[in-house]
Amino acid sequence: MLYVVIGIVALVLVYFLFLRKGGDEQSEPRPDEAKKGPPSARKKSEPPPPPKRGASEAPPAEPARPVPSARPGASVPPVGAVSAPPPGERQLAVQMLRRGLAKSRSEEGFFGRLRALFGGAKTIDSALAAEIQEVLVASDVGVETSNVLLERVREGLEKGDLSDPDKVWEALREEAQKVLAVEGRTGGIQQIAKPTVVLFVGVNGAGKTTSIGKLATKLTAQGHKVVLAAGDTFRAAAVQQLVVWGQRVGCEVVRGKDGADPGSVVFDAIKKAQESGAGIVLADTAGRLHTKQNLMAEMKKIAKTAEKALPEAPHEILLVVDATTGQNALAQAREFKEALPLTGIILTKLDGTAKGGVVLGIANRLALPVRLVGLGERPEDLREFAASEFVEALLGREEA
Ligand SMILES: Nc1nc2c(ncn2[C@@H]2O[C@H](COP(=O)(O)OP(=O)(O)OP(=O)(O)O)[C@@H](O)[C@H]2O)c(=O)[nH]1
Numbered sequence: 393m394l395y396v397v398i399g400i401v402a403l404v405l406v407y408f409l410f411l412r413k414g415g416d417e418q419s420e421p422r423p424d425e426a427k428k429g430p431p432s433a434r435k436k437s438e439p440p441p442p443p444k445r446g447a448s449e450a451p452p453a454e455p456a457r458p459v460p461s462a463r464p465g466a467s468v469p470p471v472g473a474v475s476a477p478p479p480g481e482r483q484l485a486v487q488m489l490r491r492g493l494a495k496s497r498s499e500e501g502f503f504g505r506l507r508a509l510f511g512g513a514k515t516i517d518s519a520l521a522a523e524i525q526e527v528l529v530a531s532d533v534g535v536e537t538s539n540v541l542l543e544r545v546r547e548g549l550e551k552g553d554l555s556d557p558d559k560v561w562e563a564l565r566e567e568a569q570k571v572l573a574v575e576g577r578t579g580g581i582q583q584i585a586k587p588t589v590v591l592f593v594g595v596n597g598a599g600k601t602t603s604i605g606k607l608a609t610k611l612t613a614q615g616h617k618v619v620l621a622a623g624d625t626f627r628a629a630a631v632q633q634l635v636v637w638g639q640r641v642g643c644e645v646v647r648g649k650d651g652a653d654p655g656s657v658v659f660d661a662i663k664k665a666q667e668s669g670a671g672i673v674l675a676d677t678a679g680r681l682h683t684k685q686n687l688m689a690e691m692k693k694i695a696k697t698a699e700k701a702l703p704e705a706p707h708e709i710l711l712v713v714d715a716t717t718g719q720n721a722l723a724q725a726r727e728f729k730e731a732l733p734l735t736g737i738i739l740t741k742l743d744g745t746a747k748g749g750v751v752l753g754i755a756n757r758l759a760l761p762v763r764l765v766g767l768g769e770r771p772e773d774l775r776e777f778a779a780s781e782f783v784e785a786l787l788g789r790e791e792a
């Protein structure tokens with residue numbers, strides 16, 4: 393009997409134990425069931441199960457998510473620039489110019505030599521003017537222009553008004569800016585007629601064709617439709633050089649037969665521009681020695697033929713001058729100016745000279761505005777000339 397009672401009690405215990413376990417199983421699904429269950433069966437608050445991936449599918453470590461304070465889409469700033477204010481446009485232009493003028497700003501260059509004059513315990517007295525002049529003349533500013541620049545400095549030094557180096561620098565910079573403020577059109581090429589015809593002239597190798605290519609790049613990027621005229625018909629290679637630029641920039645190049653009359657090529661290019669609705673014609677010409685009268689006469693003929701195609705053309709005649717040719721550049725420019733109504737100067741290869749002062753000499757002696765400067769061989773190295781930026785880049789003491 394006792395065994396029967398123990399048996400019944402044991403059965404009841406087993407029964408309750410079994411029931412309790414079954415209830416637990418209902419509230420907690422088995423791991424394998426959780427894996428198989430469709431996502432929709434999961435409660436919304438539950439995180440999704442980690443996706444199964446084969447080893448080969450494993451994605452690279454997920455990039456760190458931006459911290460809440462990071463601006464969405466902001467690019468990574470260069471090291472050291474995080475807290476610096478974004479430089480203004482002018483500051484950027486000065487920086488770019490300064491890079492191109494590195495030789496002139498070096499120790500042996502125009503700026504470096506001027507700076508050395510003020511170094512150490514140097515006394516600022518009237519003798520300083522003579523030393524400054526020496527540097528200016530050696531940097532292709534020329535005697536006449538350096539006298540213009542130094543007039544106020546000399547006066548100030550004699551009177552004792554310019555007693556500290558900063559004042560002397562300031563006076564020099566102000567005078568340099570005045571010298572560069574020549575009457576006439578300033579800055580780059582504007583579309584002033586449709587089409588605006590721009591003729592490029594200058595001696596061999598000055599940088600005419602390259603400047604046309606660079607300018608065409610710039611103008612096309614600004615939305616202008618440009619036609620190039622291969623007016624240097626002396627050499628097949630010269631035409632080819634312009635054709636390559638045309639392909640690169642994506643603009644039409646009008647060319648004549650070998651040895652064709654350059655005037656007729658410019659004429660055709662103007663007509664072509666009128667037909668296609670292009671806004672600007674950039675016309676290349678053969679390099680010529682300013683001393684060869686027949687070549688200079690030919691130059692005038694090209695300009696006249698352009699006028700036949702379109703009254704008032706050419707609207708601009710730019711003299712391209714190689715800055716590394718120093719004082720000779722001045723002599724060339726004078727001859728060209730006598731032969732043609734030049735509207736400005738493109739001064740190329742300033743990156744190749746330590747004598748950046750040549751800009752002052754040319755602007756002053758020729759009374760012609762410098763419109764563009766070449767500071768390297770890339771299209772973006774042709775920069776519109778702004779006197780104040782240029783003076784800051786060439787003579788600015790602080791590091792921009
Ligand atoms: N470093 C530097 N090189 C330049 C610059 N401008 C032109 N050049 C180079 O000067 C050389 C002559 O340039 P071109 O454009 O062919 O000169 P050009 O006046 O057309 O010469 P011709 O057709 O022979 O009369 C090329 O190697 C150019 O790359 C410049 O601003 N800086």
Ligand SMILES: [Mg+2]
Binds near residue numbers: 601
């Ligand atoms: Mg050329």
